Amino acid sequence: MLAGISFGVGTMLTFGIWPLLMFSFLIVPDWNFLKDRTLFKKEMIKWLRDIDAVLLGVVLTHILFWLLSSGKFDYAASFLVAKARSMPQMLTRPYELWSWINVVHWAHYFTAPLAALFIIRYVRGGYHGGLADRFSLMALAAILMQFLASVGRGETARMYMFLIVFALPVAVIGMMKKDSEKKMHLDFNFAMIITVLVFINSLLVEILITDSV
Numbered sequence: 001m002l003a004g005i006s007f008g009v010g011t012m013l014t015f016g017i018w019p020l021l022m023f024s025f026l027i028v029p030d031w032n033f034l035k036d037r038t039l040f041k042k043e044m045i046k047w048l049r050d051i052d053a054v055l056l057g058v059v060l061t062h063i064l065f066w067l068l069s070s071g072k073f074d075y076a077a078s079f080l081v082a083k084a085r086s087m088p089q090m091l092t093r094p095y096e097l098w099s100w101i102n103v104v105h106w107a108h109y110f111t112a113p114l115a116a117l118f119i120i121r122y123v124r125g126g127y128h129g130g131l132a133d134r135f136s137l138m139a140l141a142a143i144l145m146q147f148l149a150s151v152g153r154g155e156t157a158r159m160y161m162f163l164i165v166f167a168l169p170v171a172v173i174g175m176m177k178k179d180s181e182k183k184m185h186l187d188f189n190f191a192m193i194i195t196v197l198v199f200i201n202s203l204l205v206e207i208l209i210t211d212s213v
Contacts, residue, residue, distance in 0.1 A: 001056055001057040005060065008057060010162070014159070019146070019149075026137065026138040099147065099150040106161075110164055111197075115171075117171035121136055139166035147160075
């Protein structure tokens with residue numbers, strides 16, 4: 001339920017995260033159990049119970065905000081007002097251009113080293129249905145959907161910054177290696193190199209781009 005409450009608060013800050021709710025469900029079921037018919041029913045019941053808890057948290061958050069406003073806050077009406085004000089301006093910008101500029105702009109704030117690690121995770125492959133694998137696929141689906149939709153064309157750093165919450169854990173997976181027992185561990189030497197590169201990237205952006213504007 002805590003996850004649902006957190007998501008509910010997020011929906012109050014930006015309308016754009018609603019589509020991500022469907023992808024968050026991908027991380028709930030254990031795919032290995034779903035392959036086993038004897039455990040399928042048990043796993044589905046647990047999965048539905050977890051989903052209900054998340055949805056209940058979202059609903060309770062909206063009810064609380066409505067009560068705090070003495071019943072005056074209309075979330076649906078506010079969405080329509082925001083849509084009427086922003087969409088006409090956004091649609092004047094060509095999709096063919098902004099669909100990839102948004103990615104570049106977002107990666108610029110995510111930093112090039114971490115963006116590279118994010119991509120490396122999928123190039124390496126090796127999906128076995130574990131929690132990290134399910135999160136990686138869910139994160140990729142969520143990020144692709146946001147950028148392919150290209151609703152926000154401009155100010156991407158502000159609008160899509162929350163996607164870093166999905167991308168950063170995937171990038172960390174790219175810094176991990178297997179030991180002799182096939183268990184994953186963080187490669188600290190590699191992590192230190194990436195940390196230095198991220199610092200240099202941020203420093204160059206600050207000097208060459210931010211300060212020059």
